[in-house]
Amino acid sequence: xxxxxxxxxxEESLDNVNDLEEALFALENDMQSKDLIERIFRAMHSLKGGxxxxxxxxxxxxxxxxxxxxxxxxxxxxxxxxxLISLTFSAVDEIKFLxxxxxxTDPEDLNAYSQFMARIQTFSEGGNISxxxxxxxxxxxxxNTDSDDKTYLISFVPQEDLLQNGTNPLFLLDDLHALxxxxxxxxxxxxxSFELFEPESNYCLWQILLTTSESLNEIKDVFIFVEDECExxxxxxxxxxxxxxxxxxxxxTNARNSNSLIKSSxxxxxxxxxxxxxxxxxxxxxxxxxxxxxxxxLKGHKISSIRVASLKIDELVNLVSExxxxxxxxxxxxxxxGDTDILGLAENVQKLSRQxxxxxxxxxxxxxxxxxxRFQRLVRDLSKELGKEIEFVIEGGDIELDKNIIEHLTDPLxxxxxxxxxxxxxxxxxxxxxxxxxxxxxxxKAYHAGASVLIEVTDDGRGINVEDIREKAISKGLxxxxxxxxxxxxxxxxxxSGFSTKDTVSDVSGRGVGMDVVRKKISxxxxxxxxxxxxxxxxxxxLRLPLTLSIIDGLLVKVADNKYVVPISSIEKIFAxxxxxxxxxxxxxxxxxGEQIPYVDMRDVFKEEKEEVETPQMVLVRxxxxxxxxxxxxVLGEYQTVVKPLGRYLKSHEVVSGASILGDGTISMVIxxxxxxxxxxxxxxxxxxxx
Amino acid sequence: xxxxxxxxxxxFRLNDEFFAIDAMKVNHILEVPDITHVPNTPEFLxxxxxxxxxxxxxxxxxxxxxxxxxxxxxxTAIVVIAPDEQQDSSxxxxxxxxxxxxxxxxxxxxxxxxxxxxxxxxNFHGTLSVGDDFVHVIDIDELASESEV
Numbered sequence: 036x037x038x039x040x041x042x043x044x045x046e047e048s049l050d051n052v053n054d055l056e057e058a059l060f061a062l063e064n065d066m067q068s069k070d071l072i073e074r075i076f077r078a079m080h081s082l083k084g085g086x087x088x089x090x091x092x093x094x095x096x097x098x099x100x101x102x103x104x105x106x107x108x109x110x111x112x113x114x115x116x117x118x119l120i121s122l123t124f125s126a127v128d129e130i131k132f133l134x135x136x137x138x139x140t141d142p143e144d145l146n147a148y149s150q151f152m153a154r155i156q157t158f159s160e161g162g163n164i165s166x167x168x169x170x171x172x173x174x175x176x177x178x179n180t181d182s183d184d185k186t187y188l189i190s191f192v193p194q195e196d197l198l199q200n201g202t203n204p205l206f207l208l209d210d211l212h213a214l215x216x217x218x219x220x221x222x223x224x225x226x227x228s229f230e231l232f233e234p235e236s237n238y239c240l241w242q243i244l245l246t247t248s249e250s251l252n253e254i255k256d257v258f259i260f261v262e263d264e265c266e267x268x269x270x271x272x273x274x275x276x277x278x279x280x281x282x283x284x285x286x287x288t289n290a291r292n293s294n295s296l297i298k299s300s301x302x303x304x305x306x307x308x309x310x311x312x313x314x315x316x317x318x319x320x321x322x323x324x325x326x327x328x329x330x331x332x333l334k335g336h337k338i339s340s341i342r343v344a345s346l347k348i349d350e351l352v353n354l355v356s357e358x359x360x361x362x363x364x365x366x367x368x369x370x371x372x373g374d375t376d377i378l379g380l381a382e383n384v385q386k387l388s389r390q391x392x393x394x395x396x397x398x399x400x401x402x403x404x405x406x407x408x409r410f411q412r413l414v415r416d417l418s419k420e421l422g423k424e425i426e427f428v429i430e431g432g433d434i435e436l437d438k439n440i441i442e443h444l445t446d447p448l449x450x451x452x453x454x455x456x457x458x459x460x461x462x463x464x465x466x467x468x469x470x471x472x473x474x475x476x477x478x479x480k481a482y483h484a485g486a487s488v489l490i491e492v493t494d495d496g497r498g499i500n501v502e503d504i505r506e507k508a509i510s511k512g513l514x515x516x517x518x519x520x521x522x523x524x525x526x527x528x529x530x531x532s533g534f535s536t537k538d539t540v541s542d543v544s545g546r547g548v549g550m551d552v553v554r555k556k557i558s559x560x561x562x563x564x565x566x567x568x569x570x571x572x573x574x575x576x577x578l579r580l581p582l583t584l585s586i587i588d589g590l591l592v593k594v595a596d597n598k599y600v601v602p603i604s605s606i607e608k609i610f611a612x613x614x615x616x617x618x619x620x621x622x623x624x625x626x627x628x629g630e631q632i633p634y635v636d637m638r639d640v641f642k643e644e645k646e647e648v649e650t651p652q653m654v655l656v657r658x659x660x661x662x663x664x665x666x667x668x669x670v671l672g673e674y675q676t677v678v679k680p681l682g683r684y685l686k687s688h689e690v691v692s693g694a695s696i697l698g699d700g701t702i703s704m705v706i707x708x709x710x711x712x713x714x715x716x717x718x719x720x721x722x723x724x725x726x
Numbered sequence: 727x728x729x730x731x732x733x734x735x736x737x738f739r740l741n742d743e744f745f746a747i748d749a750m751k752v753n754h755i756l757e758v759p760d761i762t763h764v765p766n767t768p769e770f771l772x773x774x775x776x777x778x779x780x781x782x783x784x785x786x787x788x789x790x791x792x793x794x795x796x797x798x799x800x801x802t803a804i805v806v807i808a809p810d811e812q813q814d815s816s817x818x819x820x821x822x823x824x825x826x827x828x829x830x831x832x833x834x835x836x837x838x839x840x841x842x843x844x845x846x847x848x849n850f851h852g853t854l855s856v857g858d859d860f861v862h863v864i865d866i867d868e869l870a871s872e873s874e875v
Contacts, residue, residue, distance in 0.1 A: 358780040597763060641765030679781045680775070682814040684873050689766060694774060694781040702762040702776050 067139040068117040094133040193265040215247030224294040246276040356677035363698035400435035431481035459496030499568040591671040595643040598703040634664030656708040738821040754806040784818035792844025809870040
């Protein structure tokens with residue numbers, strides 16, 4: 036049970052961390068922004084509170100200290116510096132680590148942790164010095180001249196089970212102390228005799244006298260996580276500060292002896308020197324009204340989004356796709372029956388299930404935003420490490436993709452960005468020498484194009500030298516010395532396995548994986564990669580991705596006795612071919628509209644018996660630059676289809692990448708046209724020899 | 727012979743011999759439905775079937791065992807097994823006839839002497855004698871890994 040909550044907490048905290056990181060980035064550009072500092076502080080505060088509640092004690096402790104720093108920043112006692120931001124960035128990493136690990140046990144981790152803590156503490160003490168001086172300064176002119184300061188009496192009466200959700204009341208008191216000059220009074224009269232004492236219960240209550248310039252809401256915010264577990268009252272006593280004089284001391288002793296709390300009215304009489312009590316009462320009214328409004332605000336908060344386990348969504352999409360299949364069967368049946376009533380019903384079901392499908396499909400889309408933060412971090416950290424100056428601009432972060440695609444996309448994109456930072460962008464001096472601005476640019480742009488999403492990563496770095504690639508490919512034996520290739524074709528060589536242009540393996544890129552892995556990963560999600568580069572000007576890498584993996588538009592074709600689905604996204608045109616024309620062609624090329632197009636007979640690909648087909652049809656497919664005609668017996672029509680996996684036994688099948696269930700319940704294979712293209716270009720397709 | 731211990735086995739006939747698999751790994755027993763041929767696969771892989779909206783590959787155990795006669799009769803059945811918990815591990819197995827469920831508790835398991843050169847399965851868990859018949863217990867993991875193409 037607890038584990039479930041913990042997992043939830045980690046998930047939510049990661050959101051907080053993301054928010055924190057985002058705010059930090061913004062802060063780096065606008066160091067004066069109060070709003071951002073407030074946002075950072077708030078994120079840390081939630082992390083701290085939640086951490087304690089769910090047993091992430093190290094996390095809680097860590098963020099507590101971090102929060103202290105930002106509290107000082109918030110109160111203008113510490114300035115935002117580059118150092119501070121860098122420290123916080125690495126602290127964010129430590130927070131992520133702590134979230135992932137929970138409380139640390141490994142001595143090495145613990146060591147690193149305590150070192151980090153020490154760093155943070157020194158940093159926050161660095162701020163302390165100035166705080167002390169300012170505190171002294173304000174002490175100097177004490178005597179109620181500081182008009183912003185007010186004194187409050189806070190009565191904090193927690194319930195006995197306060198400790199059970201992990202709250203440490205002493206942290207709360209710490210937080211209060213941080214707000215200003217304070218004196219806390221602890222009441223222990225509720226502590227039972229030893230036999231009745233439950234170590235997990237809390238028996239103490241507190242009253243705190245606090246002088247602060249913060250608003251009442253700020254004070255209440257300290258208790259935000261324990262609101263439900265305590266009785267809390269915050270009462271304004273007077274303007275200005277208080278002195279611990281004998282009168283107050285006496286009041287405290289009396290209250291302690293009589294086991295009752297100090298009454299605010301008694302205190303008021305003691306401290307209220309000038310203004311009358313009526314004003315106070317008014318003030319009180321106003322404050323309670325304010326509190327009421329706040330409560331209403333909390334209650335009126337509508338939930339506009341919910342968090343659902345991704346497994347549930349997978350299941351939903353699965354069920355919907357099954358429904359779509361059954362609906363197709365129904366339509367076939369209704370048409371066969373010819374009963375108008377059933378036909379009408381079938382049509383309605385079709386309409387509804389189509390809407391449902393689109394809806395379910397939309398739910399499984401998530402914006403890329405969540406991953407982009409990682410990319411920003413990568414570019415920032417890497418460029419700092421390499422001493423390069425890089426401006427990273429993201430456009431289209433709100434573009435949504437299937438979550439399965441995004442999962443597959445992260446690694447390739449990280450690799451591409453690493454390449455851009457490491458190989459693409461030059462050192463500032465080199466850039467100036469080349470007549471560019473010292474600051475390099477990387478543009479990340481995502482946008483819709485038809486049924487695909489395009490992602491472009493462009494840098495204005497040194498670009499790729501076509502001659503270098505060519506030589507390299509020759510020396511690696513990937514191409515022959517005499518091969519005549521266009522520069523585009525040469526650029527495409529970097530996608531071949533065993534190709535890496537940087538000679539030495541750096542820590543950054545070239546960890547044995549290259550662009551070939553990028554291409555492989557992208558084609559696994561039915562995407563394409565293209566590269567475009569101009570020497571000295573920069574490089575653009577473009578990814579073309581499908582919107583979703585599970586539902587495709589397909590063309591149903593017949594080869595021998597089987598039906599197959601060809602994804603429409605890869606089809607360029609369909610032609611009817613005169614079989615005479617095929618007989619005459621000696622090198623498997625047909626001439627269409629004056630162009631020579633190579634083709635394969637799908638009967639050969641599937642090793643079926645040859646049979647004369649009067650007018651075979653050719654489906655022209657395209658993958659990147661390559662085109663190929665697929666000769667099929669018959670084109671049956673267009674079909675929107677749900678692609679089912681073939682299971683682990685057929686996973687490594689060469690041509691077929693999935694299956695789809697047709698309206699009549701039969702199965703058709705989905706042809707992976709990219710692999711057919713590959714096979715045909717490597718000469719793997721051979722006509723079946725006659726038996 | 728292995729240490730593995732089965733309580734319940736499902737026995738079936740292939741040609742004239744009897745075999746059995748762990749009944750706990752059996753999900754369905756079906757009459758032979760329409761099987762869609764998958765091109766470019768070994769002969770023993772009959773194709774795929776549509777089972778409640780899922781696409782499940784079907785192997786012919788008779789061909790895997792090296793028996794020649796692989797025609798379908800009225801008794802021919804498909805035993806759908808799931809070697810592990812994963813959804814994608816479901817596999818249909820064509821057998822000549824499903825016979826019975828054997829409670830194997832307390833039965834003596836002898837080493838299997840079947841030694842067929844052509845068989846893709848070599849690693850039997852052992853042989854039980856049930857009535858007048860010998861029943862060879864198939865290693866379901868071997869069956870699964872041999873079915874991968």
